[in-house]
Amino acid sequence: MTRQMTGAQMVVQALIDQGVDTIFGYPGGAVLPIYDEIFQQTEIKHILVRHEQGATHAAEGYARATGKPGVVLVTSGPGATNAVTGLTDALMDSIPMIVLSGQVPTFMIGNDAFQEADTVGITRPCTKHNWLVKETDKLGDTIHQAFHVATNGRPGPVLVDIPKDVQFAKGSYVGPQQADTKHYAPRVKGDIDAITALAELMEKAQRPILYTGGGVINSGDAATQLLRELAKATGFPVTSTLMGLGCYPASGPQWLGMLGMHGLYEANMAMHDCDLMINIGARFDDRITGRVDAFSPKSKKAHIDIDPSSINKVIHVDIPIIGDVGHVLEDLLRIWKSRGRKTHKEGLAKWWTKIEEWRAVRCLSYKNSETVVKPQYALQRLEALTKDRKDRYITTEVGQHQMWAAQYLGFDEPNRWMTSGGLGTMGYGLPASVGVQVAHPDALVINVAGEASWLMNMQEMGTARQYDLPVKQFILNNERLGMVRQWQELLHANRYSHSWSEALPDFVKLAEAFGAKGIICSDPADLDDAIRDMLAHDGPVVFDCLVEKHENCFPMIPSGAAHNEMLMGDASTEDAIDTKGAVLV
């Protein structure tokens, strides 16, 4: 069945047919026909952001909090170029996102027209795929293909560039069923021989570890359940990357905490000393591996990934399994069970004894203060006062606060933690919190932020106010670019080149200017009450938490070091090693 309609009508119809209920966007000359159609319908809610970058991060937050693709609508030229950071962010973190951009009319393309940019050229390396649609007849089909590509295989962002004359012209619309999507069909089932080989290794392993990542969450709820079943049935310890937090519950007995550069001591030591590493939906990122030639030298490694290019890219593995985490785990569990559910009980018991020794180091301990709010303390109190909320969603900006949030906040469910991992985009958290709150209007949505990151997209407070989104902006304000400062201290002999701001705004007044509530807190004794005030307020809040200005984030695997060469914080190392920043082991 094809129907005649204008290109602009097709856009709206295709979104409805794809089950889209919310889009994030910003109008402009080259998308006016589409906005005119949006005006005349009620099925799709449009959230007007304040900057196109905000739209992309909001869509990312929406996607991660729902498991559905995020949809963005922007105009040509600057509208599209402003979306580039969000597209790149979504590509690095495998977030399904569809960006629809307006373009100058086809007959003006190449003439340097007003607000013309080579959008498909600019976004080619930062999308999974993109399309310039020059004929209205192909528009419906292309949008359905875009959704198919964004959500199948390794998820990612796509862009459809739609010239204005294509939006005005009439053409034939095809629905999702008729769309030509057959040619893109990534393999989801893993190779059974490889899975069986892994099951064999699991039976013999004395020091195994499950190294999980964002791929588990992207694979869906079934994958999360299967991972939990696998962990429970085998008794193997579980760690996760920044992107995978929540796929195994932080309150679970086998949870070692996050691994990597600012990961937990026990997680990194277990990765280093294990004899079987099972990578499930992670990609051996350089923040995880540290020095690659010293990465987990004694282990056999299996790698489950839907993207063949992730296999052997950074670390050579013994058992590559190309497939979807959910499908592979299902087969793995079935095969392992059918072979008698065997594990090396004795070896495992010794392994856990060793892990308990590492846990006893208590790597997250820090020197607290009665006069200054320590950032770690602020997050511990935030955790204590919110962890019982089943509907708590956390977004972050990028930097020290992000790593502390990953260390001190616990996630028992997937899709509750939204952060910019691969690209490390400062300015991600506030718009992402907006997107999450749009998806879950009654939930508790907190953006754990640093003041510098937060200022990068603070205009989105206007969006929060306009749509009555009660997002809580929990800003750990050290008046510094904390992570930059930390690296300058560790690597550049305390030369703090441009890593602080001498002209910060009054965040309480700023909150009030946006029509939000502002709270300031600088005394640890007042912190609990201040957090309760924030939680009790029915509306957006900007919480300016003035924290210790020179705190460093530990543990830390310094660059170029191995997992067993972690730097620990002062408090936990002063007994074992007396010099600051000493190298453990």
Place this chain on the structure above:
Amino acid sequence: MSTLKIKKGTSKHSAYDLKDPNADIIETHTLTVIVTNEAGVLARVIGLFSGRGYNIESLTVAEIDHEGHTSRITIVTTGTPAVITQIKAQLGRMVPVHEVHDLTEEGPSVERELALFKVAGHGDKRVEALRLADIFRANVVDSTLESFVFEMTGTSEKIDAFADLMRPLGLQELARTGVAALARGPAET
């Protein structure tokens, strides 16, 4: 399967491994890539190579199936075995890419390149150029009293060799198409 060999050499002062850990064995491979002939597909492939720092020694592209809208891209690239494997995986996951074949690895193949040589000169040099062209089975496709344009088809090495011989004899210009290649035998690649 190629093995990934890791060398020491990570900088202590950067978060990134600045040295290529596999910079030991460099191989040359000829890849053939079947793609949908859509706008921008060549830019995508080239962008992949430049964006990820892979080498292109030669690249040719033309539509091979008008009905099916498919083109064949033949790429000659160099890299360590790990890099070559990565290039194939990166090409293979691109949406408009249908097939990726490594002709160097998959068995015997024929590789040919076409080249045009403009050689100008007088007297003995002119005679010698024509004599060598005959030996190399190059055709004369244009001739004036002081110049020839030779056309030659062959392996890249043969074209290199002929160009080296023509240089002292008055080689003015050289145009090469890049490598086209197919697997030997009846099977389709």
